[in-house]
Amino acid sequence: MTTKDLTEQGKTNKERENLLEVKNLKMYYPIHGGFFKHVVGNVKAVDDVSFSIKKGETMGLVGESGCGKSTTGRALLRLLKPTGGQILFDGEDITKIGGSRLRKTRQDLQMVFQDPYASLNPMQMVGDIIAEPILNFERRNKKELEKYVKSLLARVGLPESAYYKYAHEFSGGQRQRIGIARALALNPKLIIADEPVSALDVSVQSQVLNLLKDLQQEFDLTYLFIAHDLSVVKHMSDTIGVMYLGNLVEVASNKDLYSEPLHPYTQALISAIPEPDPKLRKERIVLQGDVPSPANPPTGCPFHTRCPMAQEICSQEKPPLKEVRPGHHVACVLY
Amino acid sequence: MTTNAATGPVKEPDKSLSPWAIARRKFIKNKLAMISTVFLFIVIILSLLAPTLAPHLSPIPDVTKVNISKMNIAPNGDHLLGTDKSGRDVLTRLLYGGRISLLVGASATALVIFIGTLVGSIAGFFGGAVDSMLMRFTDFVLNFPFLVFVIVLNTILFGIIDGLWVLIGVIGFLSWGGVARIVRSKVLAEKENEYVLAAISIGCSPAKVIVKHLLPNVMSTIIVQATLLFASLIIAESGLSYLGFGVPQEIPSWGNMLAYANEPDVLQGKPWMWMPPALAITFTILSINFIGEGLKDALNPKSLR
Amino acid sequence: MVKYVLRRLLGMIPMLFLVSVVVFFLAKAMPGDSLSGEIDPLNTNPEYIAEMREKLGYNDPIPKQYLSWVTGFVQGDFGKSTRYKMPVSDLIMEKIPNTVFLALTALLITYVLAFAMGMYSGRKPYTLGDNLIAGFNYTGLAIPSFVAGVFAIYFFAFKLHWFPFAGSVDIEVQNGTIDYWMSRIHHVMLPAFILGLFSTASYTQFLRNDLIENSRKDFVRTARAKGTPIGKIYNVHILRNSIIPLVTFLGFDIAGLMSGAVITEKIFSYPGIGLLFLDSVNNRDYPTVMAITMMLSALVLVGNLIADILYGVVDPRIRLG
Amino acid sequence: GDKNESSGDKTNDGDKDSGKATEEDAGPQQGGTLTYALDAVPEGLYSYAFYGIATDAEIISFFDESLIKYDENLEPIPNIAEWETDDNQHFTFKFKEGVKWHNGEELTVNDWVFALETLADPDYDGSRYTNVQDIEGAPEYREGKADSISGLKVVDDYTIEVTFDKPRLNNLTNIWSYPMPEKAYEGIEVKDMSSSDIVRKNPIGVGPFKVEKIVPGESVELVKNEDYWNGDVNLDKVIIRIIDNSATVGALQNGDIDMIAIQPVSGPEVEKLDNVEIVTAPGLSYYYVGFKLGKFDNAQRKIVEENPKYADLKLRQAMAHAINRQEWIDAFFFGYGEPVNKPVPSAHWIAADDSEVEVYDYDPEKAKELLDEAGYKDVDGDGFREDPNGEKFEVKFSHYATGNPTFESRAKAITQYWEEVGLKASVEMVEVNLYYDMVEKDDASIETFFGGWSTGTDPDPSGLWKADEIWNYPRYNNPEADALLDKALSVEEVGDDKDKRKQIYAEWQKKVTEDVPMIFIAELDEIMAVSDKVGGFEMDVSGTNNPAEWYVQGK
Amino acid sequence: MTAKQATTKQTPLLEVHNLQTGFKIGKEYFNAVEGVSFNVERKQIVGIVGESGCGKSVMSLSIMHLLPQGIGKIRGGEILFEGQDIVDHDEKKMNGIRGKDISMIFQEPMTSLNPVFTIGYQISEVLLNHQDLNKSEARAKAVTLLKNVGIPRAEQIVDEYPHQLSGGMRQRVMIAMAIACQPKLLIADEPTTALDVTVQAQILELLKNIQEVNDMSIMLITHDLGVVAEICDVVLVMYAGKIVERATVEELFENPKHPYTQLLMQAIPKMEEERERLATIEGLVPAIKDMPAVGCRFANRCPKAMPECMQVTPQLGESAAEHEVACLLYEESWPKEERVGAR
């Protein structure tokens, strides 16, 4: 609101442009071993991922547990230092910056976290939790600040009285709203929502999803929406990226992906989702086995170990992400 | 939109207890812990008031003066706990001794907690090379056999610095390793919680993350550790004094008073000289331990999440 | 595993080196000439002292002195005790069996008692028995060991005549006979109990709490769902989990008991390392003090290693490699 | 100097006559075991030639003996050997025949020669060379210039002539009188002797008991020597146990131990026990409060500096008068001691009578007077006296600290006496080893200090008092006094005349007491707690009687 | 499916009548399950859905007598297993049933296995508890079981520890353990919630197969309506300790009656249809301490609530009808105009 400057306001009306561009992002976690705790290997949590998000749109990221979704999200916020690649935010490469520059950039980049129970400091009052990001960047009159925070609370659907309470007094859904309010406080351009509803009941999940949608419209927000539930992602996103073992295997628009999934993994994923309709009981593609360890990924296509359509070549070459239809990217030798 | 409606329990808007307040309530409900707190409080007050109280409790309130004519008197009306081998009033010395024993325990604890928390939280928060370096150093310090090093260091420093502070410093410097480790592991565990990431993402500096977000959450562990340490350092003081490597003899402390039990004639013949400090130590430690247990229960984070 | 142990042992070297540096400088900081017992303390002839100092290298630069001390040390030459006029290594070898025996007995008593009481308390928390055990534990934790020791002598030795009040063995029995060992056990029981009192109390309490905590774990529910009798659940499923931390304490105990023995050995006039150490400090027998300090430091390291190895052995989740 | 371990043969019940546990008994009984306790840990050097501390000597005395012993006047008398001399330089010793070592070898003069040569050996690592250095040729032997000591002339197995470098009155009392079993040491280099088994594990002697077994640091088992040369041994066995101080009373009461030399502090408690008697004998040690009067230069072996603070004699006298020694002794030594007025323990034959020396009785008024005279007056009204220049004056009193908590209070008590006469005083407790280091090196922080001396059987006080001796801690520097000490030893001056010698020493004592380089505080009794079942035990100033005569009843 | 063939003649495998289970809070007991009644027929898969905290787990644990000791207690009702009331069975009698006739798998495959025993040991244990086998036989059988649940390298896996397995594998191990003695009833408390969709599909597939092969009944607890639709025959919808609706799976999804059920269904985003807004249910399931004594427990969150809902407690019919609902809107006695009929 107040912190938004006018030139940017102007831009939003123009043709939608990329707010975030990720090029060949790599994020390896070192594995320490031996007595001297030297690096003995790497967990390739994110291995060469590229995508971009347009201003005002939502990019969804799905994939199974451990495939590197959170890591991607955290790397974008520079909560982690990427091993390689570029992150262009608003045209600026933020991979290498640090210190105060980084902190400034973070004003525009915020995150909503997965675990509503762990993402709020239990020792802080809700009011302080939401006010803290603001105080980190500017001095504010106390009264004014309180008013602002309360307006945010109201906006996310919490009573003003929540200001003086502590997180433990709230339910999961309410906590998630507090987390959203905190992310909103700095009036960011991009919000990374890392599985914001995974821990919630369906009834509450829908509240949060609705809220996020409303806020997007109201504040012209851009989302990177991470979830493991394809139906939720589909509900929220304009484009969807499917991740598998640190790789982006398919990126497509919402509609394309569902109507015409290209990658065998995406197909299996969609088919595995139990439809809440007994009439739709169908033959499913049931994948065998589990996701391999990213510390020791298979050679070639990461999916070939479980792929029902795997060919010989799959185990040798890693297929790059190609645009096979307009706006539909896939990394598979089949295309 | 439906989501705009207030969903919180609107019934009781004023009920908002901070985690500390909740812990306090729970602690107050714990009878044993409360009795212990009161007891410890009384012990502390009595010790602090020693100079004021002494003249009322004993005809010879001077704890340092030797009274040859009043030596080895068994407890009687004048000397409620008798006198010791220097003709000093045992009760008076008990009060003064409490000051020193508690002071040594408390200051050493404070020192230990300070160093331990500093090292542990920095190592835990930053991880990587900083962590390995600090933890190696911690291991190194932990490697010193405590008693042995205290004795050696105390012998060296004896007479160079005021004896009491030597003791506090030496005990403090040798004992922080455990706290550092515990704080580190707690910080590591706590760091996994997303609120730490959240704090970084909203632009908090590392120092602020540690001080404002991590430490309050690790504090419960630190407090519990502190009580345990307080107890064990009081025991350490008395043990060292008993062996003759603790508080300088001219300063009354419970340990120094207990050292009389070393004398061949005291143990069986003059129990009033060593029983009071022995009981004082035992009950003080007992109450501190109970307080520690109470705090552990009260601060149990499971009650919050 | 063997490789792991070897690597860990190798890793101790830098640590021992640092410790040795510290010990060396501490010794240097102590008043008097500390590195050797070679100078006759009764001979005050200045020429003699100067000559000996030169001969023994006290006038060398510090690093050189350190080097010669540490090389001697590595080769098992800990110097000569100024007090006992014999090689420190012999002195230590003479005392160490006693302390080891004491420590092992203490360990045994500790673990037997802690297991018996902890199991009982953990299975029947908040009962009378549990409260009694808790009472014992809290007292054990609160009474300084020397008070407990002095008390124990008073009651068990002088009043009840159950145990001897001093020494490690009755001198009149023949070495190596059954009587000899019985006498040693008889002598060691009381000090060992006092030495282990604190650990006994804390382990009992630890085991109890851990049992209670583990009994709430999901896998206990699974075991019950399988129809496993509750006794077996406690004795097998829960205990096996609770043992893990306790067993690893064993490693730390080794060093802890050795240095903890200082007070106990003094009270019971039990001739071991602790008493030797105290005696050496009191008599400024620096070579002995240094050797014992180094030995105990090394022991702490070994104890840690043992703890880690035990951890790997009892906990399948930790793999050593 | 702790050489008072030789045994005497005459009873002296001491002034605290509670002893003589044996009087009414029918007579010595044969057999039985005696448990003798020590409250300190021996170092384990079980040889007179090598031991370092009195605890070891106490054990050695059960199984080994000296060639000569001392009566209750500390006069040497023959034991295994007799001697003759005309000039106090040439001595002829005659050994008893048939005295056997525990290994069966017979004791001959060669064993003694062996002992003396060992002590004079450059590799010898004990501290007793002083006891042989006066023998003619010993220094040369030590320097390697001779392969035997020229002053030793073996006449036959039982006769030896010893020549000293010059005549001295104390040559006999000074010479090393403990033979070593040469055969047993065969093949052991001198430098290895102190660590050899014969010293540490299987020591042998000629005494009434044989060492059967040693548990280091804990106990020693001795059995009757059937071949004892000097009559029958009553006891079958002696067990020596090391116990902690704090267990003394309990162990005595329980009968776990039969005998132990106790500290005065245990006295009252032990006296209360029904089954234990206390036997005392006057000791040869005394406590003092020293003044640091100067600084000693170790290299030049002389006192090079005077310390002005306590230079005023009247100040020192006043400080001496201020102390109520009787009260102090009763309080801290429970009556097991007496005020001492001179630098020689009263039991010693050279001790002067109190009438011959300057006595500083407790007299605070006199002390104040003296201080007033000397100009130490309270000019600023703070209750304490300032020095003659009006500067603040504070007496600093140092005392050694061990684990013993009473040290601090007894030191404090002394300063309180001084404060009562208006001298501000403070105590500094210094860790005991450091303390003696500081005292010896004349550390600036030592002004007045507490100390204790144990004198030996040799009456000569030179080692502690002459200006060129490092152990002259007060740095007492009076050439007249030194001259008297020299004179007392000079054969030309004194000859055989003991009275004359004593007279010179008395003069010297008077001089010292006049100069007050130290305030003599107390001489203590030796105290032995002895179980009722023990008989035949006696003790005097020269030590206990021969353990061969001890026995136990009722077993 | 199998359900319909089996219903008629035989007694139901499990009959639960008016089950009440309470927890001690402070000194008082509060019911987490309040008068629940239902049947499980042989070879039937019964799904139980509801929000978190509405008593699904407590109910299933009550059947197994696995409530936390000293805190949770069955306070009334009957549980008839094959016609026999097991409510008053002591621990020993229950041990004869648990693992043999009724077995259970849990939500958290990570913590439900004992970390310090091998997989083989843990599977053998249930066999040794109930069958007269020696150790090596039990082990051999464990290998077979592991193979049956589709674990590769079964011979090696038996000697491994739980931490060496992935979540899906652990859940398979749990299933292997549960079916070891060919129980008649398997209670599965959210067996797939912690798993990824692809793995969830595997496990559901497995459960279906096993059910068919072993002829057992399954009580499947879940909060995922998709899962219910996938494999269940009959569905119970629970809310706040009560069953609010019961129907065959087709009927329920076709025609959800209770407002709660309706909202639940509308709250989930569906793949095949585009919905701008999702339905929401405001508020929370009340804590067991705050349950209203009378009235519909859903009333305070129900968009269709009437004043009467606060005063009259709706009852679920006990008939074996295909579709039962506990809501005043469907009570015949209620004024027609305010009733919401079938759409």
Ligand SMILES: Nc1ncnc2c1ncn2[C@@H]1O[C@H](COP(=O)(O)OP(=O)(O)OP(=O)(O)O)[C@@H](O)[C@H]1O
């Ligand atoms: N701090 C870390 N150190 C080492 N490895 C890590 C770390 N954090 C994550 N990983 C590993 O990186 C991989 C990707 O993790 P990430 O958290 O990004 O997965 P995710 O897709 O978010 O999974 P989920 O759905 O469970 O949240 C995983 O294999 C994980 O084990």
Ligand SMILES: Nc1ncnc2c1ncn2[C@@H]1O[C@H](COP(=O)(O)OP(=O)(O)OP(=O)(O)O)[C@@H](O)[C@H]1O
């Ligand atoms: N041990 C317990 N002590 C007290 N209350 C309990 C306990 N266990 C469960 N409850 C209460 O019982 C009610 C029902 O819990 P239950 O675990 O059956 O819910 P659920 O339907 O299984 O939910 P979820 O989907 O989260 O597993 C809840 O309100 C819960 O708070």
Ligand SMILES: [Mg+2]
């Ligand atoms: Mg994640």
Ligand SMILES: [Mg+2]
């Ligand atoms: Mg549940």
Ligand code: NI
């Ligand atoms: Ni709305």
